[in-house]
Amino acid sequence: MTIAYADCSAMDASDPLAPARERFVIPHGVIYLDGNSLGALPRSTPARLLRVMEKEWGEDLVRSWNTNDWIGMPARLGARIAPLIGAAADEVIVADSTSVNLFKLAAAALGLNAPRRVILTERDNFPTDLYVLQGLEELLGGAVTMRMVARGELESALDEDVALLALTHVDFRTGEIHAMKRLTAAAHASGALGLWDLSHSAGAMALHLDADDVDLATGCGYKYLNGGPGAPAFLFVARRLQGQLRQPLSGWMGHAAPFEFAAQYRPAEGMRRTLCGTPPVLSMAALEEGLRSFDGIDMGALRAKSRALGDLFLDLVEARCADAGFEMACPRDSARRGSQVSLRHPQGYAIMQALIAQGVIGDFRAPDILRFGFAPLYTRYVDVWNAVDRLAVIMSEESWRDARFQARAVVT
Amino acid sequence: MTIAYADCSAMDASDPLAPARERFVIPHGVIYLDGNSLGALPRSTPARLLRVMEKEWGEDLVRSWNTNDWIGMPARLGARIAPLIGAAADEVIVADSTSVNLFKLAAAALGLNAPRRVILTERDNFPTDLYVLQGLEELLGGAVTMRMVARGELESALDEDVALLALTHVDFRTGEIHAMKRLTAAAHASGALGLWDLSHSAGAMALHLDADDVDLATGCGYKYLNGGPGAPAFLFVARRLQGQLRQPLSGWMGHAAPFEFAAQYRPAEGMRRTLCGTPPVLSMAALEEGLRSFDGIDMGALRAKSRALGDLFLDLVEARCADAGFEMACPRDSARRGSQVSLRHPQGYAIMQALIAQGVIGDFRAPDILRFGFAPLYTRYVDVWNAVDRLAVIMSEESWRDARFQARAVVT
Numbered sequence: 064m065t066i067a068y069a070d071c072s073a074m075d076a077s078d079p080l081a082p083a084r085e086r087f088v089i090p091h092g093v094i095y096l097d098g099n100s101l102g103a104l105p106r107s108t109p110a111r112l113l114r115v116m117e118k119e120w121g122e123d124l125v126r127s128w129n130t131n132d133w134i135g136m137p138a139r140l141g142a143r144i145a146p147l148i149g150a151a152a153d154e155v156i157v158a159d160s161t162s163v164n165l166f167k168l169a170a171a172a173l174g175l176n177a178p179r180r181v182i183l184t185e186r187d188n189f190p191t192d193l194y195v196l197q198g199l200e201e202l203l204g205g206a207v208t209m210r211m212v213a214r215g216e217l218e219s220a221l222d223e224d225v226a227l228l229a230l231t232h233v234d235f236r237t238g239e240i241h242a243m244k245r246l247t248a249a250a251h252a253s254g255a256l257g258l259w260d261l262s263h264s265a266g267a268m269a270l271h272l273d274a275d276d277v278d279l280a281t282g283c284g285y286k287y288l289n290g291g292p293g294a295p296a297f298l299f300v301a302r303r304l305q306g307q308l309r310q311p312l313s314g315w316m317g318h319a320a321p322f323e324f325a326a327q328y329r330p331a332e333g334m335r336r337t338l339c340g341t342p343p344v345l346s347m348a349a350l351e352e353g354l355r356s357f358d359g360i361d362m363g364a365l366r367a368k369s370r371a372l373g374d375l376f377l378d379l380v381e382a383r384c385a386d387a388g389f390e391m392a393c394p395r396d397s398a399r400r401g402s403q404v405s406l407r408h409p410q411g412y413a414i415m416q417a418l419i420a421q422g423v424i425g426d427f428r429a430p431d432i433l434r435f436g437f438a439p440l441y442t443r444y445v446d447v448w449n450a451v452d453r454l455a456v457i458m459s460e461e462s463w464r465d466a467r468f469q470a471r472a473v474v475t
Numbered sequence: 476m477t478i479a480y481a482d483c484s485a486m487d488a489s490d491p492l493a494p495a496r497e498r499f500v501i502p503h504g505v506i507y508l509d510g511n512s513l514g515a516l517p518r519s520t521p522a523r524l525l526r527v528m529e530k531e532w533g534e535d536l537v538r539s540w541n542t543n544d545w546i547g548m549p550a551r552l553g554a555r556i557a558p559l560i561g562a563a564a565d566e567v568i569v570a571d572s573t574s575v576n577l578f579k580l581a582a583a584a585l586g587l588n589a590p591r592r593v594i595l596t597e598r599d600n601f602p603t604d605l606y607v608l609q610g611l612e613e614l615l616g617g618a619v620t621m622r623m624v625a626r627g628e629l630e631s632a633l634d635e636d637v638a639l640l641a642l643t644h645v646d647f648r649t650g651e652i653h654a655m656k657r658l659t660a661a662a663h664a665s666g667a668l669g670l671w672d673l674s675h676s677a678g679a680m681a682l683h684l685d686a687d688d689v690d691l692a693t694g695c696g697y698k699y700l701n702g703g704p705g706a707p708a709f710l711f712v713a714r715r716l717q718g719q720l721r722q723p724l725s726g727w728m729g730h731a732a733p734f735e736f737a738a739q740y741r742p743a744e745g746m747r748r749t750l751c752g753t754p755p756v757l758s759m760a761a762l763e764e765g766l767r768s769f770d771g772i773d774m775g776a777l778r779a780k781s782r783a784l785g786d787l788f789l790d791l792v793e794a795r796c797a798d799a800g801f802e803m804a805c806p807r808d809s810a811r812r813g814s815q816v817s818l819r820h821p822q823g824y825a826i827m828q829a830l831i832a833q834g835v836i837g838d839f840r841a842p843d844i845l846r847f848g849f850a851p852l853y854t855r856y857v858d859v860w861n862a863v864d865r866l867a868v869i870m871s872e873e874s875w876r877d878a879r880f881q882a883r884a885v886v887t
Contacts, residue, residue, distance in 0.1 A: 088533040097537045104533035109525055112757070116524065120704060121500040121516035124836060125509045133704055160752025162726030163575055170614055186738060191727035191752065194740040198725035202582055203615070211738070236736075285753065292532060292545055292756035313610035314574030315603035323841060324648075326598060326623070328606040340572025340603065341697070343758040344704035345524070424536060429735060 065382045066375065068452075071444035074375075079361075080368050083440040086356045087289075094446045094453075096425045099263060099403050099436030102289035108352040115348045127344075136347045137316070137338055143354040144288070144297050147362060148261065148280070149271035154299055156334035157284065157350065158316075158342065161262055161296040164281035165195045165229075167310040167337055168298065172227040172256045172279060173207060174309050179226035179254070186211045189231045192260055196229060214239075217246065221253035228255050232270075233263035233401030236432055238373075238393040240264070240401055244275040251276065256304075262286060265297070267369055267402035267438070269362035272299055279304070287402065287438055290350030298337045305333050314339035356440055365439045370397035372437035372447055373404050379451035380406065387458035392432050403436040414457060416468035421453045477794045478787065480864075483856035486787075491773075492780050495852040498768045499701070506858045506865075508837045511675060511815050511848030514701030520764040527760045539756075548759045549728075549750055555766040556700070556709050559774060560673065560692070561683035566711055568746035569696065569762065570728075570754065573674055573708040576693035577607045577641075579722040579749055580710065584639040584668045584691060585619060586721050591638035595667070598623045601643045604672055608641060626651075629658065633665035640667050644682075645675035645813030648844055650785075650805040652676070652813055656687040663688065668716075674698060677709070679781055679814035679850070681774035684711055691716070699814070699850055702762030710749045717745050726751035768852055777851045782809035784849035784859055785816050791863035792818065799870035804844050815848040826869060828880035833865045 141155035266287030284294030316338035330336035392405035553567035678699030696706030742748035804817035
């Protein structure tokens, strides 16, 4: 028996996270299933940024670095992220972009694990992760080699040359979750360090970096953390590694005493040594509001809802679009799936355009994947019902055949 | 004869740049002489950011990457900076921080100029420039060496091993200007490339990167460009070098086709290859407003005013604080001086605190330098008169002896 709208409405009524939706601006008529690409706007963000602009920048001017503790933002935001990822407050800091942070941490790992010289990663890792590792490999010439293997060959590719295993926790195409604890243990058993890109998992599920004995991690501020477009990213370094860690983007904000203006770099204690340039205060303040949207949220409950939303979506697709030609591109078992579902369809691009025209915003990833992300803080069960309802109509009416949905534009 | 307040008032009345002050928020009772550290708030910035947050992010959501051309911001802002620095629109792009960009360009220069392996710089270069070069040196082990010499020894230190001469155009302590054209020519004559940090000059004077045959440059968005605290920085690469340039922070935004999600990095054409991660849209939008504050401004007139403001300050200090123990720390000749003046005084820290308590905001740089910056778009001649007037009173009354001015806090 197909799940009815009323069933979904009842699920929302008993959802302990339902009130969190009020913390966000969700435009009228939009079903937003792309929080895995850009998180929605927290209701408090505009007022916060106005205050930072008009009061802190406009009136207090340069004094705000001290009086409004701009200088403390990277560590303060890191401490807010820490409980979301199972880390201690002094193991996380906010800076730069995920890509830049990947470079820092991968280079640092080579230093921590000399003379090993291989970086092992997955061929289907998120492209920027691959590109940054390729950039490091090219810069270091023969001194480091990248080894890209298929997902299933990772553990057997760990040998005595591997300095670092660098992976993304949740696959951006398929939503499949890597076993972080097991792979980290396998890396350690072979003498390698592990670096995790948490861009598609932080804020969508409980993570346990310390319990899983993770070494290094970074992740995105603008997806499930709701920090705004291009928000700064975060870095995690296990406390046991911080003292030895050296990273090459050794800008002044990572110096032990940046305002001494000494000629010689001397790394700060702890996570501060992973900083480089001056923090982008406006973007940082927006991220801080994004993180505040997690205040009082139980991450276990959040993960349970994330799984339930994905299961509901797939149940409904199976029930209502059975003959539409979709192929499952994500694990059916929600325990193995991040907070997104992925479907393959040869007409995936046009179908997604037709959905967007109907107010259902997911995204498309070449060559044929439709992605639907579920941000449990603001996605309702009825949103999922309505999304699949519109999808079913589009498929049965074949409205994706419309020329305006077939024309390819730049896709983000 | 000492210059009178009325003389300054008359200079403001005939100043062609005077109307530009209306483009900024300057708090009542504040004389802001620290635009060289953090530019003032443009009046249009809060409304612009509200629109970006509420309309573009809040309503249009992820679609804004295309519909509101977020994806085009790095190049669009670069094109706005280009005329301020004497470059072509396609030679400038905005990304990351100055420190991160220094790393990219220094590493790129080593690739462009292999097998040379020495990076030559000045011992008194801005610390983050030194630290980033040290980080690159450490990462590359024996493959590159940094050579730090005194200012006067730069040209004689250029030899056949030097791959790159990396300098800051205007010294952050003394305000002294390097002869960009001459030093670039000297570098080229020895077979080296030149990399300029324009943080303390862009937006404060006309620059002529193309005419001066400059190779590579980067600079700060939050000083004279008024982009807000920690605003993104810009990069310049001469068109003749762009095709060969490879930089190691090869994130997805620098890929020829980022949304193909290919596994292999392939650099974009032109300046886009210097990009790394996703652009911080909120900070970018603020920088765009900062750049709009230069609309219609003649950079020659701006530089003339900058020199006149500095000369006025020094004239007044000489006239009114002759016996106060100040020593000139900047060139007296305004042709050799950036848009700041610097004075040494053993009690510099306390004197600056006393000035700030009186609403005159300059800054202090250890061990003994008082800096006063003049942002010609919003600094008036009467501001300079009032600032020195208060300084003269502080010195004659010795009010800097007050315990609250002597106590050291974090200095930015």
